[in-house]
Amino acid sequence: MRYEYTVETEDLAKYYYMGRYVVKALDGVNIRIRRGEYVSIMGPSGSGKTTLFNMIGGLDRPTRGRVYIDEVDISKLDAYELAWLRNRKIGYVFQTFNLIPVLTALENVMLPMIFAGVPREERIKRATELLQRVGLGDRLYHKPTELSGGQQQRVAIARALANDPAIVLADEPTGNLDLHTGLEIINLMRTLNKEKGVTIVTATHDLKMIDVSDRIVYLRDGKVQRIETRAEVSAEYEE
Amino acid sequence: MSVGEWEIGSIELPFSEAFRITLENIRKRFVRAAITTASIILGIAFMVSILMMSQVQQSATGVVEGIRAYQYWLLFISLLVSGVGITNSMLIAVAERYKEIGTMKCLGALDRHILTFFLMESSIIGGIGGILGYIIGLIAAIIYGAMQFSMEAVGKALLSVGLLGFNIPAVISLLLASVILAILLSIVASLYPAYYAAKLNPADALRYEI
């Protein structure tokens, strides 16, 4: 079954109640992300990017509105089904890499496959291939502390792809990397997006992301300010 | 099970994998594990030495005095203190791993898998603490007995049967009692921290910066 939209949000809102104050981290967000798209979410600090990712990624419940992943309304899922969604449908990449520190690169990539019940032989084979694909074929048995930031992020990307997800959510994946390494990571994600057809959504304040994105969603104070396609952005640059 | 077009498959964590990851956790976070273990060792060593010393006294004097009420009371308090120490140490272990717990949940872990990781860890630590506590407590009792009475009385006491109602030599019944009690104590004391970890909302857990 192929779905036209990997992600759809409908009047999505998340409010945090802090005593008498209400923080409207998201306030009526409507976006649709097509299968295979590479979308960047841009916005200043506090604009709601991480909150949006938490809602799309099934990590937190919205105050109002709906999220559809592959046309399924995820508010209808119970705890078990949500775990399954996170395991099979979504891959996560974080600013701080978040590898499991006691496990090797290979074991980190295999972990989602363990939860998915993939047999050991196949786990090793697939995880090795993924690590080779991201350029770490010679670092399989290294622990996270024995890897550079850029290498750790490559492991995280391989891990995000472990169960062939519909979508990879990357929250400021280059935030802790230097310019050059950040560019490498961005290009790697773009290549994998093209190669595997996996939908990628990244949050960023990084202007380097613009070049590789199909569309850019500008977020401000929890609302979508505007959405631009790459053609439009390039045109702006030429002016 | 299916939702919309999805066939919801199973989410698993085989015992062997959980065990392997737990051992790595203990190895890599040795200092934290050692602090928790120390708590157990103290409680168990105290218990073993009290029980053994009264046994030595018995075989030396021939008077069946048993264990006095205040000693039971001391024993109870020492195990309680030991339990509180474990709970405290495990709560810190959970706080140290907030981000890891959040990440595990992103990768598909169920609440009960997080619970399994922490309880497995505390059982292993409990078992190790029980054995070490037993050894230390026994050595203390042997030294005490040899100085106060004689090596002969100590030897007789070690092999005497009937301690704690087991029909086996005291050296063995004490070991069994130590290990079983230490594991139970460790698990009970870790229930709250483990449950707390398992129930963490992944978004909150990931937000947490150490």
Ligand SMILES: Nc1ncnc2c1ncn2[C@@H]1O[C@H](COP(=O)(O)OP(=O)(O)OP(=O)(O)O)[C@@H](O)[C@H]1O
């Ligand atoms: N758990 C929470 N409790 C209270 N307020 C929160 C919570 N999480 C987020 N917020 C608030 O919601 C708003 C959006 O936060 P969010 O983390 O989504 O921003 P962001 O765009 O990811 O920012 P950054 O670029 O700094 O990561 C902020 O004002 C933040 O203070």
Ligand SMILES: [Mg+2]
């Ligand atoms: Mg953020």
